Amino acid sequence: MKEKLMEILEELRPDVDFEEEKRLIDDSVLDxxxxxxxVSELNDAFEIDIxxxxxxxENFNSAENMxxxxxxxxxxx
Amino acid sequence: xxxxxxxxxxxxxxxxxxKTAFRDTDGSITFxxxxxxxxxxxxxxxxxxxxxxxVAVISGRxxxxxxxxxxxxxxxxxxxxxxxxxxxxxxxxxxxxxxxKLIVTDKAHFEFTKSLGFKGEILISEExxxxxxxxxxxxxxxxxxxxxxxxYVIFTSGSSGKPKxxxxxxxxxxxYIDAYRSVMNIxxxxxxxxxxxxxxxxxxxDIYLPVYTGASTYIIPTVYFTSPVKLFEALxxxxxxxxxxxxxxxxxxxxxxxxxxxxxxxxKKICFSGSVMPCKYLKIWQExxxxxxxxxxxxxxxATASCTYYIIKEKVKDDDILPIGIPYRxxxxxxxxxxxxxTAKGQKGEICVSGPILSLGYYNDPExxxxxxxxxxxxxxxxxxxxxxxxxxxxxxDGCLEFHGRKDRQFKHLGHRVEPEEIETAAGKAEGxxxxxxxxxxxxxxIYLFYAGEASPKDISVYLRKILPxxxxxxxxxxxxxxxxxxxxxTDIESLKKYFE
Numbered sequence: 287m288k289e290k291l292m293e294i295l296e297e298l299r300p301d302v303d304f305e306e307e308k309r310l311i312d313d314s315v316l317d318x319x320x321x322x323x324x325v326s327e328l329n330d331a332f333e334i335d336i337x338x339x340x341x342x343x344e345n346f347n348s349a350e351n352m353x354x355x356x357x358x359x360x361x362x363x
Numbered sequence: 364x365x366x367x368x369x370x371x372x373x374x375x376x377x378x379x380x381x382k383t384a385f386r387d388t389d390g391s392i393t394f395x396x397x398x399x400x401x402x403x404x405x406x407x408x409x410x411x412x413x414x415x416x417x418v419a420v421i422s423g424r425x426x427x428x429x430x431x432x433x434x435x436x437x438x439x440x441x442x443x444x445x446x447x448x449x450x451x452x453x454x455x456x457x458x459x460x461x462x463x464k465l466i467v468t469d470k471a472h473f474e475f476t477k478s479l480g481f482k483g484e485i486l487i488s489e490e491x492x493x494x495x496x497x498x499x500x501x502x503x504x505x506x507x508x509x510x511x512x513x514x515y516v517i518f519t520s521g522s523s524g525k526p527k528x529x530x531x532x533x534x535x536x537x538x539y540i541d542a543y544r545s546v547m548n549i550x551x552x553x554x555x556x557x558x559x560x561x562x563x564x565x566x567x568x569d570i571y572l573p574v575y576t577g578a579s580t581y582i583i584p585t586v587y588f589t590s591p592v593k594l595f596e597a598l599x600x601x602x603x604x605x606x607x608x609x610x611x612x613x614x615x616x617x618x619x620x621x622x623x624x625x626x627x628x629x630x631k632k633i634c635f636s637g638s639v640m641p642c643k644y645l646k647i648w649q650e651x652x653x654x655x656x657x658x659x660x661x662x663x664x665x666a667t668a669s670c671t672y673y674i675i676k677e678k679v680k681d682d683d684i685l686p687i688g689i690p691y692r693x694x695x696x697x698x699x700x701x702x703x704x705x706t707a708k709g710q711k712g713e714i715c716v717s718g719p720i721l722s723l724g725y726y727n728d729p730e731x732x733x734x735x736x737x738x739x740x741x742x743x744x745x746x747x748x749x750x751x752x753x754x755x756x757x758x759x760x761d762g763c764l765e766f767h768g769r770k771d772r773q774f775k776h777l778g779h780r781v782e783p784e785e786i787e788t789a790a791g792k793a794e795g796x797x798x799x800x801x802x803x804x805x806x807x808x809x810i811y812l813f814y815a816g817e818a819s820p821k822d823i824s825v826y827l828r829k830i831l832p833x834x835x836x837x838x839x840x841x842x843x844x845x846x847x848x849x850x851x852x853x854t855d856i857e858s859l860k861k862y863f864e
Contacts, residue, residue: 319615322618341619346589
């Protein structure tokens with residue numbers, strides 16, 4: 287799952303080191319537009335339905351947190 | 364008649380001294396505090412710089428930033444706000460053109476500003492605001508002020524790869540703010556929600572409407588724009604009544620379903636600009652806020668933010684295309700053909716602007732100024748400068764103007780205007796790029812870079828992040844052995860466009 291996520295992130299923003307960055311949102315590394323593209327890609331790739339309530343900085347600040355969110359949403363299914 | 368924004372501020376502070384002017388997540392400032400601090404900053408600056416000089420400002424998204432801007436204005440100088448988030452390379456290019464003797468920054472950006480290698484003096488606004496106001500100096504400066512003094516210089520994308528500094532005078536700014544105020548019917552009871560970065564042209568409404576009318580502005584944290592629920596909760600919590608946002612700032616929360624969670628109850632007036640509004644999103648806004656006023660606004664920085672406005676009275680349908688409307692008060696807008704003759708009724712022509720809202724030109728760039736601001740070719744009898752926008756328009760039967768795209772390759776992305784040549788100049792310098800072309804896929808709102816060479820997308824992307832502001836860095840890269848070319852050797856842009864079909 288992590289590999290797939292990293293692939294999506296790398297494709298979205300090849301210039302960002304997603305292994306290291308822990309403040310992707312707080313430091314405006316990803317902008318609102320990145321988030322929109324990312325959400326639709328994650329929804330498709332992991333068969334989840336990210337809700338507007340899930341769009342919080344803490345869920346997207348790092349790849350690790352995104353993984354947690356994906357797992358949580360998959361479990362809820 | 365008021366000759367500058369400081370006279371507006373004086374009038375407002377005498378009426379509403381203890382009313383909030385600006386607010387952010389950490390605090391707020393009243394009109395009296397704004398006036399007092401700005402006068403202190405102005406007095407301190409006036410002791411080290413003559414008036415009518417540029418002062419660069421690097422400052423955060425806080426109430427302190429409008430204070431600093433007005434402080435510079437009290438010193439008789441004009442400010443050039445610089446976004447600290449843009450690459451150092453670009454900041455240096457801008458400083459080269461601006462050639463200021465002073466940069467005023469805030470405590471939070473002092474270390475960063477020092478790292479720019481600036482030769483002049485760097486001052487900290489919070490410290491300047493501690494010094495005493497000097498009434499004698501300030502009133503001497505006020506006596507020497509004219510309404511056509513520059514107020515600010517805002518840098519925008521330049522096709523040569525060098526950003527252009529558009530200079531706006533006090534008069535132009537006051538004409539625009541007054542015209543916008545009357546269309547939106549704004550008074551002291553309004554609470555404005557600021558979205559635009561404070562260094563960007565769209566922020567002038569959020570900064571000067573309070574100064575003019577006594578309204579308040581809440582500076583919304585950038586991070587809320589990635590969390591639509593937080594954004595809408597903030598609009599509600601802060602009782603925001605009026606917003607002037609970029610189109611993308613309005614469409615993103617809608618596309619992510621923010622209205623399913625909360626409706627901002629106090630919001631009554633919504634103006635948008637920067638690019639073409641997709642009506643499928645506007646429709647949702649209209650449904651959720653049926654009593655609100657919606658205004659589509661159009662215009663370039665060279666004509667002080669905007670030229671025309673369209674009040675949307677109809678309920679829009681998904682595929683509607685909004686007109687850009689009629690000129691604001693004190694704006695003259697008309698169409699010209701390529702051969703500089705008047706465009707016939709109902710035909711397409713280049714949108715041209717004149718009037719007191721016309722910019723003073725590009726700072727320290729007489730050549731580009733002379734090329735862009737020209738004598739009205741339809742007027743051979745007295746001096747009348749116009750600005751040719753490069754946009755195409757057509758006047759409808761009812762007098763309303765429609766927007767029909769660009770004459771050149773410039774495009775609008777997330778509310779910012781982008782010259783693809785600036786991206787190409789930058790990418791062309793990256794190692795392993797032998798040829799490149801930047802194109803915009805307007806449907807997906809993505810910048811593409813088509814290129815030939817050894818470099819990987821990651822190489823180019825990392826390199827460009829050091830040179831261009833983030834919004835200008837292409838998100839999609841298409842590598843090929845060679846780019847299609849025209850007989851004259853130039854890249855065949857039209858054939859590349861087929862990629863998006």
